[in-house]
Amino acid sequence: MGHVLLTGATGLLGRYVMRNLLLADTPMAVLVRPSRRNSPEVRVEAAMRSWEEQLGRSLPRPVVLSGNITEPDFGMSADQIKWAAENCDTLLHNAASLSFVSTGPKSEPWRSNVEGTRHVLNFCAEAGIERLFHVSTAYVCGLRHGKVLESELDVGQEFGNPYEESKLQAEQMVRSAEHIKSLTVFRPGIIVGDSVTGMTTTFHNxxxxxxxxxxxxxxxxxxxxxxxxxxxxxxxxxxxxxxKNLVPVDWVGEAMSQIVLNPALHQETYHLTPRVxxxxxxxxxxxxxxxxxxxxxxxxxxxxxxxxxxxxxxxxxxxxxxxxxxxxxPEFDTSNTQRALPHLPCPxxxxxxxxxxxxxxxxxxxxxxxxxxxxxxxxxx
Ligand SMILES: NC(=O)c1ccc[n+]([C@@H]2O[C@H](COP(=O)([O-])OP(=O)(O)OC[C@H]3O[C@@H](n4cnc5c(N)ncnc54)[C@H](OP(=O)(O)O)[C@@H]3O)[C@@H](O)[C@H]2O)c1
Structure with a gap:
């Protein structure tokens, strides 16, 4: 099995997915950009130590690739591109800008969510990666009312903010990419902290x-x-x-990880939204x-x-x-999620x-x- 290349590993949801997949001994690489103070390696190491403190056990480390999804080939060095092409067979695209306001089509959230997804798809084509997991949002439904099916996407809906619209465009792009042979789409509701520890790294909504x-x-x-x-x-x-469809981050991370780890559950779209x-x-x-x-x-x-x-x-x-x-x-239909994970109800x-x-x-x-x-x-x- 090749490495799973994860984007957005330093974010709230990405941390859980990274932890879960490493706990399951999945070979992993993470694409991380530097912060103002720290290199990608230091950032990932800090997140891993945080997990080790919480779990009271050591964890394997992912391979860290330094890059930014807003740049072609993520701005990676030739050696890093070569390494990824030789070692990664799956990409889990989770990175996104969660900005609800935009100053124009060249700024966030368009830059990371639409341009970024374009670069992810181009990278998959170049590196021969045909299996893609894409993290979308339940709110690609925009301002729709009534029941929203997992099989639906663009029904001519209007949007509440640029974020929703940028995520819809990103999902449309991954769906129409012919070189992706296996596409699985996750659409979480509004993510809140850990249902057990209360942990959250972000404070939106x-x-x-x-x-x-x-x-x-x-x-x-x-x-x-x-x-x-x-x-x-x-x-x-x-x-x-x-x-409002609030979902604890530990549940979303667990649901995604179980689906990633079970090929029988791939190539579907999953509303990761609560029962109530x-x-x-x-x-x-x-x-x-x-x-x-x-x-x-x-x-x-x-x-x-x-x-x-x-x-x-x-x-x-x-x-x-x-x-x-x-x-x-609206009411989010969760038939695919319930069928795939009957043993894992959302808290x-x-x-x-x-x-x-x-x-x-x-x-x-x-x-x-x-x-x-x-x-x-x-x-x-
Ligand atoms: N939070 C929610 O309520 C919610 C609901 C539904 C769907 N989602 C989706 O779930 C996914 C994860 O969201 P989250 O809540 O975990 O968000 P988050 O905590 O803000 O994390 C976003 C991650 O994406 C990375 N990222 C953003 N722009 C990037 C760029 N240009 N290049 C490289 N990395 C970049 C961030 O890196 P840095 O650490 O460097 O900033 C961070 O690791 C997103 O796709 C989001 O649309 C979230």
Missing amino acids: FYAMLQLTYTLNKQRGDADFSGVVPASTVQFNVDGTER PVTTRLMRDVLEDVVGFYGVDFYGAGQRQKTTDEAVDLFYEHMQVYNSYWRDD HVDYQLLSNLSRAAIDRRFSWRDPAVEKAAPVAT
Whole structure:
């Protein structure tokens, strides 16, 4: 068996997939770009040590390739390209920009999601890689209502933001690539932290709302005799009934890894979405409990109340980026996922679990740090 080349190994989901595949003794290579401070090798080593600390055992290391998907051949050296062509027979394309706003077609999220996927496909052609796993999103459905099938993609839907549209274009590209002989597509819902440990390395969507309300609440700080802060001047511009498909990252990573490791499950499209979505009312209740305020009203979807409170105005301004995300989700059909993984139901993101995830994020001050690493093995040449 050849190496599986994974993109996005330093991201939230990529870390889980990397860990799971290594635990299953899969030969792996990871394509990672340098950060402002650290080389790709140091970044991967730090993520691996973080797993080793959590698991209390040692793990094998992947081969590290230094590259950026926005560049042709990922900007890799000739030796690295040669190594990948000789050793990798599978590519798991998970890297993406999760930016919901864009300044134009040459910027993010188009650059990484569309140009990046084009480079991934060209690289597969050059390196003779015919097996591709592509991480898409359930939200390629855009603003659709009703039931969305795993077999559907472009039905002329509109989009809530450039991210959704860029991911649709990426999925269309991988589907029409003739040199890919085996294509498996994963479409996760909104990924939240680990259902057991609460771990998350990113703080988008629900976490953004949590962080804003937490900060706002701390600034106001005027708890009444009950010990919590009255917040009756704050309105959520949702009506409480909107359903959101939150999925814990450990489940998404496990589902993907089991499918990658079982060839009988390849060449399908999988909605990795929960059995029961979370309502915005439940999110409000969790926020009130965990952050320590009460009295927030629902103000109706898309509405915004005029206020004279600067902090509340700031809250609305920040939340605007996610406006498209607070609409009611469609119903995602999960027939393929249920058939493939009947033994692996998605953990319910209920009041308790969402509260635990929220407390874990607050405890970690909405940031994630891997252990410090001075030196790491050199990249493959
Ligand atoms: N998070 C969600 O709610 C969600 C929901 C549905 C689908 N997805 C999909 O799941 C996948 C993983 O998402 P995630 O939540 O794990 O995101 P994440 O934590 O932001 O990780 C993104 C990963 O992609 C890498 N990456 C981005 N642009 C790159 C570039 N130009 N070259 C090389 N690497 C690049 C990042 O590298 P750096 O560390 O260098 O930035 C990081 O490793 C994505 O395809 C995303 O669209 C996510």
